[in-house]
Each structure stands twice: as C-alpha cells, then as structure tokens.
Amino acid sequence: MPLTAAHWVYLAGVVVILATMIARKNIVVPAVAATFLTALVFSGSLVTGLTAVFNASLVAATNLFNIFLIIALVxxxxxxxxVLGADRKMVAPFRGVMRNGHMAFWALVVVTYFISLFFWPTPAVPLIGAVLVPVAIRAGLRPMAVGLVMACAGQGMALSSDYVMRVAPGLSAQAGGMNPNVVADKAIVLSLVVGGVALAIGYALEWRKMRRPSAALLVEWERGEQLATTPAGSTDQVTAPPARRLVASGAAARATMGGDGPASGSAGIPAEPADPVPADGARAHPRASTFFAVFVPLAYLSLIGYMIVAKASASVPDLESGEAAGLVGGVAALIVFLAALVGDGRGFLETSATHLVDGLVFAFKAMGIVLPIAGFFFIGNAEFATDILDMDIQGDGILFDFVAAVQSHIPESGFVAAFAILIIGVIAGLDGSGFSGLPLTGALAGSLGDDAGVSDTTLAALGQLGNIWSGGGTLVAWSSLIAVAGVARVPxxxxxxxxxxxxxxxxxxxAVVGVVLLG
Known part of the structure; x- marks a missing residue:
C-alpha cells in the first residue's frame, strides 16, 4: 500500500513522542494529540478523529485489562x-547468610531478584530495605553497592522479564500480534544475560572496596544524609538521626512506583539489623504469619515448577496464552481471602474487599498512563485500527506499511535489527516509566518479523529489555531508582x-546472544 498523508502524520507522532521522552516530559498529551490527528487525516472526518481519542484508550483497556487485574490481585x-507480618518473615532467613561484603552482595542479588519476580520491585524495595539493607551494610557492603544490586536485580533483571506476572510480555506481544508466552520465555533468558553481565561488572568494581564487617559501619551509615534528586531536578536532603527508627510500610510501598511508573517517594529504613517490629496482626497471629511466609513462596515456586515441566515435557499440558497470569491471579485472590480471614476474623469480608480495591487503585495509578499511549500505537496495527476508527482497514496497518516501504533500504542483518530495537527501547524508557514504550517496540518487532533474520519474538524481548532496564529503574534518575537510592541513602x-x-x-x-542463540 502506498504511503499517504496519514502515514506521515503517524510517523510524526512517533517522532514527537520519542522527542518528548528524551526531554523527560509526560507523553500522554502528545499520544492523544497524535491519535486525533492520525485518525482525522486517515478518515477525513472530524467526528472519527474525536471518537478515535476515546476508542483508542477503550480498545487498549479492553485488551490490557487482564494485566491491570493481575497487578491488582498481587x-x-x-x-x-x-497485615500478618508474613511479608517480612519471607525474607528473614536470608539475613543469616550475609556474613561479609561478598556474601551480602550475592545474597542481596538472590533475594531482591526472587522477591521482585513474584511481587514486582514496587513492594520489594521497602521490604528489602527494612529487613536486609542494614544487615548488608554491617557486613561490609558499601551503600552504593547496595543500590546497584537492588536496581540491577530488581528493577532491571526481574522486572524486564516479568516472567511470573507477565505484564511486560503481554504489552510487547499484544502490539505485535505475537504469543506472549514465547516473548516471556526469551525475555527471561536475555534478562539473565543482562543482569549477569551487569552484576559481574558491578561486583568486580566493588571487589577491592569491600570492608570488614563492623557495627561501626552501620552507625556511620545511619548518621549519613539521604540525598535524592526529584524528577523536577530539585534536591531534597533528609537527615536520618540514628535514634529515629523508620520502618517501611504498605503506604510507602504504594507511594513508590516500581518499574511501572515514576517514583513519587522513598521508603524508610530501620536503623539497625534487629528483627523488624511486626505488624499488629503479626503479634496476634504469629503462627499464621509463619504459615503464610512459607505457603506463599511454595505456592508460586510450585507454579514456576509446573511451567518449567510443561515446557520440557509433553506429558504435562503447557499453559495457553493468558493461563499463567490467570493462575497467578487466582492463587493471589485465594491468599487474600485466607489471610484476611485469619487476620480479621468476622470482618474478613470487608477487609478482603478493601485489599482488592487498594490493589485496583494501585494498578490504575501504575499502569493507567499506558492506555492512551498504547492506543496510539495500536492504530499502527490494522486489527486494532479497525475498532479504533470504526472502518475497514486495508493492508496490515500503518506501521507495517512503513516497514514494507523501507524494507529494501534496511540492511538484512540480524545484528542491525536487534541493536536498533534495543536502542529504540532504551530511548522509549527515558520517560521513567519503563512500560509506556512497550507497545512501540512490540509493534516494530512484529512488523520487522523474520525479514531481518531474527524472529519477531526475540526482537520484542530485546525491545522490552531496553525499555525496562532504561526507564524501569537503572539508568534513568527520575524513575523508581529514586526509591532504591532512598533505601541505600546514596545520591x-x-x-x-x-x-x-x-x-x-x-x-x-x-543483543548478541539474542541474535546468535535465540534467532
């Protein structure tokens, strides 16, 4: 299909959105404006242009609501x-492993990765900060090394694969018409490569800077000053007196967005590596908190084991697209009801509802910004554009038409395509969200497909990694990296x-591994 004025308007919208990201500004308004102009020019109807603004977000919400729901339930x-205090007991056993700086480094990697993989870095940051960070500091790990470990293992390695909740693979695959399970499988392999290399380099840089374990290190850290730069560029300086004891709470977790959005605050940290003060419910139900601290990880480890066996053996039926997220959400919902029943007894009906409402509110605060952005990029796909514009779309869509038009000018090199998608993902992550650019890289990966010599799912996984490692909280200072810096008390x-x-x-x-090994 020849390129029309609508194609060029759509391309201009993409360029403006990328430029807005680079300028560290919110991209919702440019995305909505680009949606309106593209629909207006494509249809020649002002009514269609106006309704497309609404329909684009509606189509995006319809296709992505399962993602919102899984975030809410978890x-x-x-x-x-x-409420029971079980969240802290889940990580408490790992504190005994941190006997020196070297062991603390890798123990913090493991705990941060697995907690973030199951619960996302959003709640993991204050949880780990409250329980393990003071222990790591006392063991000889520098505060800057603590921040690097938590950022790379949580906001980077765990969130970029998002293998349990599968929000990111769903966003990447949806825009490109791919199987999200395949994208997730490749993303977890590539995320381990990125994390392994980054953490190995970080460990090598810290090797000679490890200190002898000492309580004086903790006192020194406690008396330091917490320095954090806000997204607006101002600097807030907060003195942390050693006598003051700050314990991270659920409110702090909700105030601090993980890889799913810009951070809006930082969590407090206990002043010493003593056992954290349990929640009120934990005092009343110590056995229940212990039970759930063991049951919840075992439940999800069993689910992961099932998925691994299903992939490796034909004797166990593999999960269809969306079933993995459904299992995670179903288990989460049952745990909510059981924990509320134990913690609140007769009032568990109201308590359960309150938890679910809080989860939904958080999900829409964290991911709501994605809807108008995804709606714009969905116009580039003919299947979605049909519903958004309420008219038959010829061909494969605007974005695919562009790829077809420039196909002969693109070097048929897998490395060129892989690094191009990766760089676009890194640029798209500059808004500090990590998720808003996934529809763009997913759509580009789907349009390039196998013509570049690399599968579309591999390209989508690379774009996903670029987005999240950049904006999810490792490279962009106005992202949730603020929360990590606040926990570690470093600039x-x-x-x-x-x-x-x-x-x-x-x-x-x-990128090299993706091209050479995953194809």
Missing part, C-alpha cells in the same frame, strides 16, 4: 500479608552513573 495479596544521580556502564554492557551482550 498487590492486594501483599497488603494482606503485610540518585551517582547511582544512575554507577549503573550506566554495567547495564549498557549487559544490554549489548543480550
């Missing part, structure tokens, strides 16, 4: 566990600089 589950700009070289090296390695 968040509700964590709130229910916090956020210094932490972003510290992560820069290790993360870029890891992303480059992932």
């Amino acid at each position: 968040t509700a589950m964590l709130h229910a566990l916090q 956020v700009l210094d932490l972003a600089r510290r992560c820069f070289v290790p993360v870029l090296c890891g992303l480059a390695a992932a």
Whole structure:
C-alpha cells in the first residue's frame, strides 16, 4: 500500500513522542494529540478523529485489562500479608547468610531478584530495605553497592522479564500480534544475560572496596544524609538521626512506583539489623504469619515448577496464552481471602474487599498512563485500527506499511535489527516509566518479523529489555531508582552513573546472544 498523508502524520507522532521522552516530559498529551490527528487525516472526518481519542484508550483497556487485574490481585495479596507480618518473615532467613561484603552482595542479588519476580520491585524495595539493607551494610557492603544490586536485580533483571506476572510480555506481544508466552520465555533468558553481565561488572568494581564487617559501619551509615534528586531536578536532603527508627510500610510501598511508573517517594529504613517490629496482626497471629511466609513462596515456586515441566515435557499440558497470569491471579485472590480471614476474623469480608480495591487503585495509578499511549500505537496495527476508527482497514496497518516501504533500504542483518530495537527501547524508557514504550517496540518487532533474520519474538524481548532496564529503574534518575537510592541513602544521580556502564554492557551482550542463540 502506498504511503499517504496519514502515514506521515503517524510517523510524526512517533517522532514527537520519542522527542518528548528524551526531554523527560509526560507523553500522554502528545499520544492523544497524535491519535486525533492520525485518525482525522486517515478518515477525513472530524467526528472519527474525536471518537478515535476515546476508542483508542477503550480498545487498549479492553485488551490490557487482564494485566491491570493481575497487578491488582498481587498487590492486594501483599497488603494482606503485610497485615500478618508474613511479608517480612519471607525474607528473614536470608539475613543469616550475609556474613561479609561478598556474601551480602550475592545474597542481596538472590533475594531482591526472587522477591521482585513474584511481587514486582514496587513492594520489594521497602521490604528489602527494612529487613536486609542494614544487615548488608554491617557486613561490609558499601551503600552504593547496595543500590546497584537492588536496581540491577530488581528493577532491571526481574522486572524486564516479568516472567511470573507477565505484564511486560503481554504489552510487547499484544502490539505485535505475537504469543506472549514465547516473548516471556526469551525475555527471561536475555534478562539473565543482562543482569549477569551487569552484576559481574558491578561486583568486580566493588571487589577491592569491600570492608570488614563492623557495627561501626552501620552507625556511620545511619548518621549519613539521604540525598535524592526529584524528577523536577530539585534536591531534597533528609537527615536520618540514628535514634529515629523508620520502618517501611504498605503506604510507602504504594507511594513508590516500581518499574511501572515514576517514583513519587522513598521508603524508610530501620536503623539497625534487629528483627523488624511486626505488624499488629503479626503479634496476634504469629503462627499464621509463619504459615503464610512459607505457603506463599511454595505456592508460586510450585507454579514456576509446573511451567518449567510443561515446557520440557509433553506429558504435562503447557499453559495457553493468558493461563499463567490467570493462575497467578487466582492463587493471589485465594491468599487474600485466607489471610484476611485469619487476620480479621468476622470482618474478613470487608477487609478482603478493601485489599482488592487498594490493589485496583494501585494498578490504575501504575499502569493507567499506558492506555492512551498504547492506543496510539495500536492504530499502527490494522486489527486494532479497525475498532479504533470504526472502518475497514486495508493492508496490515500503518506501521507495517512503513516497514514494507523501507524494507529494501534496511540492511538484512540480524545484528542491525536487534541493536536498533534495543536502542529504540532504551530511548522509549527515558520517560521513567519503563512500560509506556512497550507497545512501540512490540509493534516494530512484529512488523520487522523474520525479514531481518531474527524472529519477531526475540526482537520484542530485546525491545522490552531496553525499555525496562532504561526507564524501569537503572539508568534513568527520575524513575523508581529514586526509591532504591532512598533505601541505600546514596545520591540518585551517582547511582544512575554507577549503573550506566554495567547495564549498557549487559544490554549489548543480550543483543548478541539474542541474535546468535535465540534467532
């Protein structure tokens, strides 16, 4: 199909959105304006242009609501566990492993990764900060190293694969018409490559800076000053007196967005590595908190084990698209009800509803911004454009038409395509969200397909990694990296600089692995 004025308007919209991201501004207004102009020019009707603004978000919401729901249910589950104090008991056993700086480094990697994989970095940051960070500091790990580990293992490695909740693979696959399970499988492999390289470089940089374990290190850290740079560029300085004891709460977790949006606050940290003060419910139900601290990880580890066996053996039926998220959400919902029943007895009906409402509110605060942005990029896909514009669309869609038009000018090199998608993802992540650019890289990956010598699912996974490692909280200082810096009590700009070289090296390695091994 020949390129029309609508194609060029759509392309201009993409360029403006990318430029707005680079300028560190919110891209909702440019996305809505681009949706209106594209629909207006394409249809020649003002009415269609106006209705497209609404329909684009509606189509996006219809296709992505399962993602919102899984976020809500898992968040509700964590709130229910916090009432019992089970969330802290889940990580408490790992504190005994941190006997020196080297062991603390890798123990923090493991705990941060797995907690973030199951619950996202949003609640993981205050939880780990309250329980494990003081222990790691006392063991000899520098605060800057603590920040690097938490950012790379949580906001980077765990969130970029999002293998359990599968929000990111769903966004990437939806826009490109791919199987989200395949994207998720490739993303977790490549995320481990990025994380492995970045953490190995970070560990090598810290090797000679490890200190002898000492309580004086903790006192020194407690008396330091917490420095965090806000998105607006101002600097807030908060003194943390050693006598003051700040314990991270669910409110702090909700105030601090993970890889799913810009951070709006930082969590408090206990002043010493003693056992954290349990929630009121934990005092009343110590056995219940212990039970749930064991039951919840076992339940989800069993689910992960099932998925692995299903992939490796034909004797176990594999999960269809969406079933994995459904299982995670179903288990989370049941745990919410059980935990509320134990924690609140006769009032569990109201308590359960409150947890679910809080989860939904958080989900829409965290992901609501994605809807108008995804709606614009969905116009580039003929299947979605038909519903958005309420008219038959000829061909494969605007975005695919562009790829077909420039196909002969694109070098048929898998490496060129892989690094191009990766760079676009990194640029798209500059808005500090990590998720808003996934429809763009997913759509581009789907349009390029196998013509570039690399499968569309591999390209989508690379674009996903670029988006989230950049804006999810490792390279961009106005992202949830603020929360990590607040927990470690280090300047956020210094932490972003510290992560820069290790993360870029890891992303480059992932692009090579993706082309050579995953195809």
